[in-house]
Amino acid sequence: MKERFDVVALGELLMDFTENDVSPQGNTIFEANPGGAPCNVLAMLQKMGKKTAFIGKVGDDMFGKTLRQVAEEAGICMDALLVDPDVRTTLAFVRTLPDGDRDFSFFRNPGADMRLTADELPRTLLENARIFHFGTLSMTHPGVRAATELAVTVARAAGAVISFDPNLRPPLWESLEDARTRIAWGLAHADVVKIADNELEFMTGETDFDTGAAILRERYPNIRLLNVTAGPGGSYAYYESRRVHVPGLTLGGTVETTGAGDTFCGCVLNFVLDHGLQGLLDADLTAMLRFANAAAYLVTTRRGAIRSMPTPTEVEAILPAFDA
Numbered sequence: 001m002k003e004r005f006d007v008v009a010l011g012e013l014l015m016d017f018t019e020n021d022v023s024p025q026g027n028t029i030f031e032a033n034p035g036g037a038p039c040n041v042l043a044m045l046q047k048m049g050k051k052t053a054f055i056g057k058v059g060d061d062m063f064g065k066t067l068r069q070v071a072e073e074a075g076i077c078m079d080a081l082l083v084d085p086d087v088r089t090t091l092a093f094v095r096t097l098p099d100g101d102r103d104f105s106f107f108r109n110p111g112a113d114m115r116l117t118a119d120e121l122p123r124t125l126l127e128n129a130r131i132f133h134f135g136t137l138s139m140t141h142p143g144v145r146a147a148t149e150l151a152v153t154v155a156r157a158a159g160a161v162i163s164f165d166p167n168l169r170p171p172l173w174e175s176l177e178d179a180r181t182r183i184a185w186g187l188a189h190a191d192v193v194k195i196a197d198n199e200l201e202f203m204t205g206e207t208d209f210d211t212g213a214a215i216l217r218e219r220y221p222n223i224r225l226l227n228v229t230a231g232p233g234g235s236y237a238y239y240e241s242r243r244v245h246v247p248g249l250t251l252g253g254t255v256e257t258t259g260a261g262d263t264f265c266g267c268v269l270n271f272v273l274d275h276g277l278q279g280l281l282d283a284d285l286t287a288m289l290r291f292a293n294a295a296a297y298l299v300t301t302r303r304g305a306i307r308s309m310p311t312p313t314e315v316e317a318i319l320p321a322f323d324a
Contacts, residue, residue: 011137013036013113014036018096037262042074047310048312054071054081055116058112082116132156140182166196187203187219217238229261294322
């Protein structure tokens with residue numbers, strides 16, 4: 001029997017250089033934090049005791065080697081991580097703005113993650129995933145887009161639940177219309193969707209979450225569980241006729257928000273693995289969002305993502321704050 005994985009993800013594995021202090025000379029100091037949204041999600045799932053695997057490509061350089069090592073240390077199976085001998089590992093420089101938002105500068109023209117091709121996909125791995133997760137950074141260019149679309153097709157045919165996070169990064173797209181088209185494709189092929197408030201507005205033109213969610217669910221009736229994240233405003237779950245909102249935790253100590261959405265997504269997929277997508281009640285959705293919001297908050301108090309994911313014990317310790 002082939003090895004079975006709880007979640008297999010495909011996409012970018014990159015180094016986030018995050019602002020971290022100022023030197024005595026007044027220069028910005030950047031900390032190299034291993035990241036990339038799909039692998040961040042898997043790192044959280046590993047903390048929850050799930051079995052995960054990653055599909056992607058890095059460069060034959062110091063960053064690619066470090067990323068493999070860190071992901072393997074997190075427990076993620078990296079057998080399907082390929083190395084490109086000609087193109088460097090993608091880098092992202094992250095500046096935190098005064099309002100807590102982030103400004104990204106990507107070094108990815110090209111980056112190794114863009115060079116994954118459809119004929120390099122590990123089909124057996126995809127056919128043995130309970131959940132397949134992807135985003136849109138693996139859809140910005142034709143070759144890796146074809147690989148992503150084929151991976152979804154293979155995983156779906158084998159019975160996997162399909163999970164999608166748009167993770168919109170405007171600088172990486174030739175046009176926002178192209179981004180909108182690819183996000184629409186992802187939404188049309190997913191069972192579980194995590195979408196941020198700005199992405200919901202981008203796709204629907206609506207700032208009201210309930211209205212925007214209703215539009216998406218009408219356009220894409222395939223979506224069985226739709227989660228909308230709103231930073232400190234918390235998160236919303238839309239499932240069948242149910243709508244649940246849980247506020248965010250604002251306990252102070254936030255350093256930067258990189259990886260918070262991925263942490264949330266990992267917690268949601270852990271819930272789906274444990275509870276399925278049938279017959280969920282308001283109490284189930286509330287428990288899911290509380291745990292996911294708490295975990296996401298904890299990540300904002302640390303720099304980076306893969307190495308910063310909280311343990312279940314750490315998350316459970318702050319859950320009483322929701323009732324304070």
